[in-house]
Amino acid sequence: MLTDEDLWYFKTTGFHQVRGTLPEELVDRLNAVTDAQISDIIEPIVWEDKNERTPDKVRRLSKIFDRDKVYHEAATHTIILNALESIMGPNIEILTNKHNHIMVRPGGSYPVPWHSGEEPYDHMILTGLIYLEESTMENGCIRIVPGSHNRPFNNKRRPQKQRDDFRDTDHYYRSVPMPMPKGGILLFNDCCFHGSDTNVTDRSRRSMTVAYRAHDAHDVIKEDPEKILIHGEKAYNGHPSPFPKTW
Numbered sequence: 001m002l003t004d005e006d007l008w009y010f011k012t013t014g015f016h017q018v019r020g021t022l023p024e025e026l027v028d029r030l031n032a033v034t035d036a037q038i039s040d041i042i043e044p045i046v047w048e049d050k051n052e053r054t055p056d057k058v059r060r061l062s063k064i065f066d067r068d069k070v071y072h073e074a075a076t077h078t079i080i081l082n083a084l085e086s087i088m089g090p091n092i093e094i095l096t097n098k099h100n101h102i103m104v105r106p107g108g109s110y111p112v113p114w115h116s117g118e119e120p121y122d123h124m125i126l127t128g129l130i131y132l133e134e135s136t137m138e139n140g141c142i143r144i145v146p147g148s149h150n151r152p153f154n155n156k157r158r159p160q161k162q163r164d165d166f167r168d169t170d171h172y173y174r175s176v177p178m179p180m181p182k183g184g185i186l187l188f189n190d191c192c193f194h195g196s197d198t199n200v201t202d203r204s205r206r207s208m209t210v211a212y213r214a215h216d217a218h219d220v221i222k223e224d225p226e227k228i229l230i231h232g233e234k235a236y237n238g239h240p241s242p243f244p245k246t247w
């Protein structure tokens, strides 16, 4: 569980590094499944270079929750659920139509351009990065602009194009690098600007990207196929629906 000070820090900066790591045995299984997905070239895949569709050019494996149940097991591990519950309450869902991928970032992988996933708005989406491999300054660890989820003005959500110079932006100078251990978990408000530089090593830097949000207690339609309840219940606090003619 997060302490009051952890929560204050999260609310101020927009990110929280979970204490501890996933069990090594689980991370090994994640990597074994991911190795097979890459070597068998299982689509949908985002390529580093669309003209070179070979395993060493896999940039991203999409739709991981349809690939193997080990990804769901990792994304719903108790140490993640405990942190999420402190931040967003007990009723937690995973969105399958957002993120839901593994960044493979092979050696030489070009940057993840600066972006914020959402415009700041009330209903927070938390991005969870679950590290299958250690992430370092050399292999292009994520950088986050602390506090950028609280910007009181509109800012382009995607100010850069795919191959722009990652450092040629104010975001770079305002950001902090977040090296992470193998098995580590980083949670951040998806409205924060973030991105990651070129992987200048010759090895991959794998991490799962998962979108979490609190179940919306005002949602009338509870059975949305793009939302998986992973903790708590689909509570309903809205008016009766359909709204009665007399009440």
Ligand SMILES: O=C(O)CCC(=O)C(=O)O
Residues within 6 Å of the ligand: 099, 103, 112, 140, 141, 142, 143, 194, 195, 196, 207, 209
């Ligand atoms: O893996 C990273 O460094 C960035 C991840 C990210 O922004 C994403 O997967 O959308």
